[in-house]
Amino acid sequence: xxxxxxxxxxxxxxxxxxxxxxxxxxxxxxxxxxxxxxxxxxxxxxxxxxxxxxxxxxxxxxxxxxxxxxxxxxxxxxxxxxxxxxxxxxxxxxx
Amino acid sequence: xxxxxxxxxxxxxxxxxxxxxxxxxxxxxxxxxxxxxxxxxxxxxxxxxxxxxxxxxxxxxxxxxxxxxxxxxxxxxxxxxxxxxxxxxxxxxxx
DNA sequence: TTGACAGGCAAGTGACTGCTTGCCTATACA
DNA sequence: TGTATAGGCAAGCAGTCACTTGCCTGTCAA
Numbered sequence: 001x002x003x004x005x006x007x008x009x010x011x012x013x014x015x016x017x018x019x020x021x022x023x024x025x026x027x028x029x030x031x032x033x034x035x036x037x038x039x040x041x042x043x044x045x046x047x048x049x050x051x052x053x054x055x056x057x058x059x060x061x062x063x064x065x066x067x068x069x070x071x072x073x074x075x076x077x078x079x080x081x082x083x084x085x086x087x088x089x090x091x092x093x094x095x
Numbered sequence: 096x097x098x099x100x101x102x103x104x105x106x107x108x109x110x111x112x113x114x115x116x117x118x119x120x121x122x123x124x125x126x127x128x129x130x131x132x133x134x135x136x137x138x139x140x141x142x143x144x145x146x147x148x149x150x151x152x153x154x155x156x157x158x159x160x161x162x163x164x165x166x167x168x169x170x171x172x173x174x175x176x177x178x179x180x181x182x183x184x185x186x187x188x189x190x
Numbered sequence: 191t192t193g194a195c196a197g198g199c200a201a202g203t204g205a206c207t208g209c210t211t212g213c214c215t216a217t218a219c220a
Numbered sequence: 221t222g223t224a225t226a227g228g229c230a231a232g233c234a235g236t237c238a239c240t241t242g243c244c245t246g247t248c249a250a
Contacts, residue, residue, distance in 0.1 A: 009178070010105035011208075018182055029227065048209055050227075069217035069226050077182040083104070084179050087113055087172040106238075124197065143239055145197075164196050164247040 005079045008059035014052045016040045018061060021075035028070050029053070100174045103154035109147045111135045113156065116170035123165050124148070 008014060013036075020035055021027060027035070033049050036042045044052075053073060056062040060079045065072045103109060108131075115130055116122060122130070128144050131137045139147075148168060151157040155174045160167045 006101075006104045006110065007207095009101045013208085015101065015181075022182060030225090045210070046227080047211085047229095051208075071227070075182070077179075077184055080179055080182055081184070084172075084175055086110075087117060087170070087175055089172055089176070102237095108238085125195090140240070141197080142199095142241085146238075166197070 003055075003058040003060075005059040005061060005082065008055050008061055011052065011055075013042060013044060013048070014056055016042060017049070017052055017056065018075060021062065021073060022077075025074050026065070026072045028072055032073065098150075098153040098155075100154040100156060100177065103150050103156055106147065106150075108137060108139060108143070109151055111137060112144070112147055112151065113170060116157065116168060117172075120169055121160070121167045123167055127168065 016036060017032060020032060020040070024035070029046060029050055032053075033044065033046055036044055036049065053062060057064060061076055063074045063076050065074065111131060112127060115127060115135070119130070124141060124145055127148075128139060128141055131139055131144065148157060148159075152159060156171055158169045158171050160169065
C-alpha cells in the first residue's frame with residue numbers, strides 16, 4: 001500500500017537507493033550495500049539499508065522478488081506520478 | 096537556493112499549503128491559516144504555518160511578494176519537475 | 191500619536207526517525 | 221552434517237523536526 005511516498009523520498013540515502021536501482025535493477029541487499037558504498041560514498045550498514053528498503057517498499061517505490069536465499073529489489077517509479085499530477089505545471093493541464 | 100524539496104514535501108501540512116496555494120494563489124499568512132483550518136481541518140497556529148512557509152520558500156516551491164504590511168505567497172511547481180526527471184517512467188521519455 | 195493588525199525571532203519541548211547493536215532464521219554448499 | 225552466506229527482528233540511542241510560547245518589529249488608520 002502506498003504509505004507515504006513523500007516521507008520515503010525525504011531521506012537522501014533512500015534517494016540514492018532509488019538511483020542505484022535505476023542504474024541496475026533487481027539488486028540484492030548485499031549488492032546494494034556494496035554499490036552504495038563504492039559509487040555513492042555512503043557507509044551504510046546492512047541493517048540500515050534494509051530498513052530503508054522497507055520504507056521504500058511500503059511506499060510502493062520498490063517491489064521485491066524472492067528467490068532462494070536471495071531477495072531482489074526492483075524500482076517502480078509509478079507512484080512518483082502522483083506528485084506532478086497533484087501540482088501540475090501551470091502551462092500544462094491546469095484549467 | 097533550492098534546499099531540499101524532498102524534505103519540504105515530507106510534511107502533510109506543507110503539502111496542504113501547496114494545495115491551498117494552488118487553489119487560490121497569492122494568499123497572505125493569516126489567509127492561509129484561516130483557509131487551512133476551514134477547508135483542510137488543520138488547527139495550525141500562525142507561527143507553525145509561518146515556519147512551514149519558510150521551508151517551502153527555501154525549497155523554491157513558494158515565492159514571496161511583499162506589499163506594505165502584507166506578504167503574499169505564490170506557488171511555484173517548477174522544482175517538482177526535478178523529481179520525475181530524476182526517476183522517469185520506464186516506458187516514457189522525459190519531456 | 192495611539193492602538194490594532196500583519197508578521198518575525200528565538201528558545202524550549204515532545205515526538206519522530208535513522209542508525210546501531212545483538213541475536214535469530216533460512217538457504218546453499220563443502 | 222556442519223558452516224558460511226543472505227536476510228530478519230527488536231530494543232536502545234541520538235539527532236532532527238514540528239510545534240508552542242513569549243516577546244518584538246513594522247505598517248496603517250483614526
